[in-house]
Amino acid sequence: MGLSLFPFLLLLVHLFFAGSLVSTLQRTDCHTHESLALLQFKKNLNINSFASRDPHAYPKTASWKLHTEAENSSADCCSWDGVECDGKTGHVVSLDLSSSLLYGSITSNSSLFKLVFLQRLDLADNNFNLSEIPSRVAHLSRLTYLNLSNSLFSGQIPSAILRLSGLVSLDLSQNVEIYSGRQLLELKNPSLRSLVQNLTKLEQLFLGDVNITSAVPETIGNVSSLTTLSLQKCGLFGEFPPRIFQLPKLQYLDVHSNQNLTGFLPEFRPNTPLKSLSLRGTVFSGELPASIGNLNSLRDLDVRGCNFSGSIPSSFRNLTFLTGLYLSRNSFTGHIPSSLSNLTQLSYLSLAGNYFDAVTLSWIDKLTKLTVLDFDNMNISSEIPYSIANLTQLSTLHLSSNQLTGSFPYWLMNLTQLSQLHLSGNNLQGQIPSSISGFKNLEQLDISWNNFSGVVELETILELKNLTLLQLSGNNLSILLPKPGSNVSIPKFQVVGLRSCKLTEFPNILENQNELFWLELSNNNIHGLIPTWIWNGSKESLQYLDLANNFLTGFEESPVLLPWSALRVLRLSSNVLRGPIPIPSPTTEIFLASQNELSGEIPRRLCDLNSLGTLDLSYNNLSGLLPRCLGNSANSLSFLKLRSNKFHGTIPLMFTKASNLRMMDLSLNKFQGHLPRSLENCTMLEHLDISSNKINDSFPFWLGNLPYLKVVILRSNTFRGAIASSFQNNQSFRSLQIIDLSHNHFNGEIPRKLLHSLDSIKSVAMEKLTYMKENKYLSIEICGWIAQFHYSFTLTNKGTEREYAKIQTFLTAIDLSSNSFEGPIPDSIGDLRGLFSLNLSNNALTGPIPPSLGNMTTLESLDLSHNSLSGEIPPQLAELSFLSSMDVSYNHLTGHIPQGTQFSTFESGSFDGNWGLCGKPLLTECQSSELPPTLPTVDEDEDEEGFGFGWKVVLVGYSTGLAIGLGLGLGFTSWAQLNCIVKNFGRTQ
Template sequence: MALSFYLFVFMHFLFLLLCSHHVILSKCSSSAHQLCHENERFALLQLKHSLSIDKYASADPSAYPKAYSWGLQGNNSSDFDCCLWDGVECDENSGYIISLDLSSSLLYGSINSSSSLFNLAHLQRLNLADNNCSYSQIPSAIGHLSLLTSLNLSKTVFSGQIPIEILNLSRLASLDLSGNVDPLSSESLLKLEKSSLKSLVQNLSSLKELTLSMVNISSEIPNILANLSSLTSLLLRDCGLYGEFPVGIFHLPNLQSLSVRFNPNLHGSLPEFNQSSPLKRLGLGGTSFSGKIPDSIGKLASLFLLDLSECVFTGSLPYSLGGLNQLVNIDLSYNHFTGQIPPSFSNLTKLSVLSLSYNNFTGKTSSWVCKLTSLTELLLRANNMYGGIPSCLGNLTRLSSLFLTYNQLNGGIPLCLGNLTQLTHLDFGGNKFHGPIPQSIFTLSNLRSLDLFNNYLSGVVEVDMFLKLKDLRIFQLSNNQLSVLTSNDPNFTLPKFTMLGLESCNLTEFPKFLQYQDELEVLYLSNNKIHGLVPKWIWNMGQKTLVDISLSLNSLTGFEQLPAILPWESLRALELAFNSLQGSLPIPPSSISSYAVSNNFLTGEIPLLVCKASFLQFLDLSNNSLSGRIPQCLISDTLMILNLHSNNFHGTIPQLYSKESSLKVIDLSENKLDGPVPRSLTNCTMLELLNLGNNQINDIFPFWLGTLPELKILLLRSNWFHGTIVSHLSNFDFPNLRIIDLSFNGFTGELPSKYFKNWNVSKIHDVGQSLYFQSEHTFQALDNDFNKSYRFSMTMRNKGLETSYIQILTVFAAIDLSSNKFNGEIPESIGNLKRLQLLNLSNNGFVGKIPSSLGNLTELQALDLSQNELSGGIPQQLTQLTFLAFLNVSHNHLIGPIPRGNQFGTFENVSFDGNPGLCGDPLSKKCGSNEASPPPPLTINNENSDFPSKFEWIFICMGYGSRLVIGLVIGHFLITCKHEWFEETFAWVQQKRTKKKVRQAN
């Protein structure tokens, strides 16, 4: 070291000696290295001491502290010359620092406007990427560095507003402020508001590279961006952009990289592309771009990355797409593409990643894919692919991920998959594969996940088959026709699973190897034959890691040892439903989010310790024998689903004191609850289902529930409700109600026609993606996303029978007001509910005619008007109800012929019993041969009389007498009427008169 130092001094002296000659001096001045300026050296040292070194401040695994060696007093010349310091570059002529690259330097601490950094006035390039500036703001003094051509502050944990002074940097050719997110929540930290995107583009007109990904811009993209002809890269990922994407940006002459991914409110379509376009990367994934992919995309000869995932593209893929032979990565997943995958894809020989999942592609798994020998990832999940897997797939020896989940693939799993020795992920779940699992699968020693769930695979699987799969972490065999045999050897160990699915695998006991699975996150053992007590060793399994466990649909009776609180400290979902558990309710840990223990024999009260579950969203304790009062503390702000159906709870319904309720489902039916409906339910603005049926609730109709904007299902059957259901206030209109059941109560009065005018039942065909009413939530734990769904259920009378709906179609619309004391006429406005499928008004006191407007209910499947006081004929319009499978108009005062045609030919006598004035099929009483419609309505001359006039009797006889002689005189008309029919009709009139007098007397 000493020798080197003296040699350096000697050479330096010799250099100065030579340069002292005036001839040589002129040459030296143009080529010699200049020492850095003392003031800039001092500024760097100040910067170094203002920040600390933190090994967690940089994410790059190759990061190291570049500034650590600055200014250390050693024997190297670099200790004195800051131009030779790591990350520093000086101008060769002037010696001023022109470039400072401290990216990935493990720097931690805030930088403000007084920082010595801004004394480096000659800086042209500044890179602080991948450090931690501790949520400080970008200093306004950045504007002092007016010579900057490149500024990279990406992933530096800067926060707040981007200073307007950045607009002063008019020489900038490259600006990167991306990736400034909160390390804990991953939320954006930087905002571009005061200095808008439009202002930024106007002032920085020399930009070639603009990267603002994860900056909160929340604006439209200005058209002026299409004027930046020098732009080569535009990356605006996840910026909150919206509006229409300027199509001119696609035609920028030098643009090579374009990404606006994850801006879901950004719309646009692909243009016609030019042959001259230099595009290499195109990323539109996660936007609302739509339309078709144009054939001209085949002109993008330089394209090697195409991401159109999670958009709204439609149509078939153009054949020309297969001509882009530079493509390395294609992601078209989560769109609405149809047709077959073009066979021209076989030309994409450089393709490494092909993702076409979640579309509507059809066709067989063609052998063209076998030509893509560079593939490392093949993802075709959730399409309509059918047929078997071609054996040539075994030629794709570079494959690491093969996902064919949720298709219609069949046949056996081919043996050739054993050739794919690089496979780490193999997912064939949700298909129609049958036969045994080939032994070659168990030789793939690099496998980390193997999903074969939901197929028709058969045979016996022994757990020792997995001993060679040392890296296997995810393993699912659920819902096949397999029998899994486990070892009773206590020393037998398997790979450390993180996810294990053995549902419907004919297990009769808990696999003993589970007690060694201390890394387990997900365990599904439901729908087996496991019986008896849950062993006490299970509490040691995944004690710190277990997130989701399902033991439902077994024959478990209890626990060998039940802790006061279940010890899985990370547990978010626990399913114990449909067993034979007895005793008290197991108390989940406070981390629980979804807890289902329905359909058991649990007793006792709900322990207050359950209320400590501050993240609880789904709670289903239905169909047990739990008792006591419902704890007030159970109704938390996070709770979305509360199902306590069919228990023995008593007392009043707890009030909801919070105005931030997340409740979507409240089912307290079939208990012994009393008192009124709490008005605090109006805080549940997200409520979709309210079921209080079969209790002892004593209240008037809770019309104020009509303000709830999302309420779709209201079930109040079999309580002690009373009074009218009329509200004179206009804002209680139940705008989204689709199912209502008020049956078996004491409601009175007339039906309010305005409800039927305002309800959106006629619009329910637009119900979104889901086929059933359900609620979903996703929680994250241990770096994984877990999705849980809860399907709504209810009990309701349909077609005269008590019907349990374990899941409710979103297109189902029903009204049941039966077994009350409603009176008056049935409103004509009920015919506005065109999507109604069930209407039950039976066992009330409705009078007047059956509204002909019911013929508008063209999707009606069940109509029950029995046990009322309805009169007149059955409207001919009801024959238009071609879906009507059940009709009951019995025990009314209907007259005339039963309509003929369509569904009316399928109804039996019981549908019309107790209406002596009806005739025609299927009744034995026949009408006149020429009758095709009911007679005109009766007009009573004397408003105090229920008895028809002579002229009305003539019309009655004309309608029903089979031996009528039209030419006879009026005085002899009774002779022509059937004597039996007259007696029946007279008895009916007398009965009607008696009932009217009784009503008047009351």
């Protein structure tokens, strides 16, 4: 039988070789003109090792040569790296030069466009030097796949691309400037709408980081072939069309980081094919529908930083293929469903920053495949849950900003795979165990802002050889540095935070660091000069430097420009720095050097900081004229504070065009002349303080054109004239809450039109306890930080000034004291029902105290002293249950002083100088016929039952607590939680 098969097998072998021979004979080499076109394309570009970001990138074109150029090279371009030809025609149909280290420009006359048979073109991850996408791309009419992503193309996407009607996949994403992240490509003409209407065969569309700035067109819902739609960071706005979610083949949808994009999740049909959904950083809202359980193919759900609310549906139990669940920073409430324990494939779980009830984590030990657990800011009030001990695959554990108590648990050492451990912002205490050096894989350790105490020998922590982030700030630790000459191997750090660690010298572990981008050494006891070596290693990487609150006197070397070329935040406040202002790099966004002994003028080099958003040079010895060029940063500068220096001359016309300035404080200087009307261009301005200067001007009624202006402080200048006559009907201070015109030369009557325009004070707005401030949100590679600049104010109570650190957002105040206002107090002032403080003292006001003041139910401070007011104190004032400070002294008031409630708490000095007043607290008794009716008092027995002093008095405890005759100023008050907040854990989205 075996012999009978042999002829048959021989025949098969013969046919196989014959077929191979025919196939070889039919194969066609690539066409000469296409070989030459490829070689010309290669010749016009350079190879640059920095042109690609992929660590595995290599120059694919390096081997492209004709046989005449090298003995071992092939003349057949079809065999060249990245080139693919049609087996029958020999024409080049595919060119893949992704990650090929190509550098140079591509123009419309590029030989690339001679390859007219191309069906696939991939030039991703190269550097084409801000070339525009040539319109001749339309000559490649057979293209079905085009990928120009991450290659520094710029400009408007040409309309010629609409003629590539056969495109199945188009990727123009990630064309951004390398350092700033600025978007380089635009899709506006043509629009996104025209793109999807013409390219009807699209299955994959990637336009991430393309500046589109439009609504999402409904017509995308007609592209039934779409499987992938990626539109992240495109400036999209309006409501996202819900029908796009219902596309029959859609598997991947990503619209993250479109901050003005609204929408909601629709009801999902069974077996919807969606595998990945990312809405992160949009304003999608509403509840997650129970039908989300129908997405049984879903692998990743990312809705971080949206506005979703309600509870997490129990139907999540059906999403058994889910590997990534990102629900952080929303407004979810209720209990975390234990049904999440069904999601046994989860490797990433983030629920941080929501409002869950009584968080318990007993179910978490079922998720044994978890590698990333992010439960930051979830109000967990317990010790670190022991159920986490079962998650032995964890590489990232984030439990920061909770209310965790107890000590550092030893069982954490069982999590041997940990690379990130973040426990900052809790109430953990005790010592840091030396066994922490057992986390051999640890790359990030953040235990800042707890109550840890004791001595930490840094050598122990330095045994973690992979450590790149070390945050020990804000505890009660004493850090012992390695002894000089000790043979300690120091890791390459990116982030070091040693704030408040009782350091007396710069840490020697920093001497040879060259990859640092975050260094925080504030609130220590470091004296002397900043050493040169601190910048030698990290000149190109350092982005954040905080040396505030030490005893530093200057730099060991005094460079004209500080050497950190990538610096974004520099904090040198509260030292004893002397000499001229140190100038950071043009990349700096926040520069704080207040409370030092700096002198000299503001150098014009400071004007070159075009990204500068916050500048605080207050409380120094700076002098000279204010340079007009500071307005060069009009688009970025939002916080300018030069308080308490010796600047003189006029305030220059700094902001001659539209500006983003929100706060300007030039108080306590020697400025003269007029207030520049160019401030009218600062349409975002909220706070203006020019108090304690020598400004000689009439009332700047034009400030009423600024729609967001909340605080105006003109105190202690030489403003003059009658406000009532200069005020115009079309001016409206509708947002103004605090106005201080005290200690000037204003005269005439109290301006009724101004009072009438104060819409924000006409109603009572008792909001939750928040403060007027400017938030700064900045991020770097693996860190982010939040800085809060609170606006401060000065209170004057009985001649004593006290500066307070914060202004509550609902605080309202009017101070017109120490001027020459005359005539009556307008009865309409009672319309300002939301006013907290009113100071009209030291004027020439006449007539009675208007009873309408009794309408100001939130009034806490009232000063009418040193006027010529007459008549009786209106009994309606006795109804003001929040009134904690009142002064009507030195007027011509008569009659009895109202009794009961708050009046019983005022001292006699509040009524001095009114010879016609009688009754308590004055010694002058009223005649029986003059005794006032007293308000009802609480019965003693009732008091014993726990009702205290009656509800009106008790309510005082809920007021703002301000006993004020108000002279207001602005100041930098807090730099809130500047410890590093790591944000890039888990997979990159």
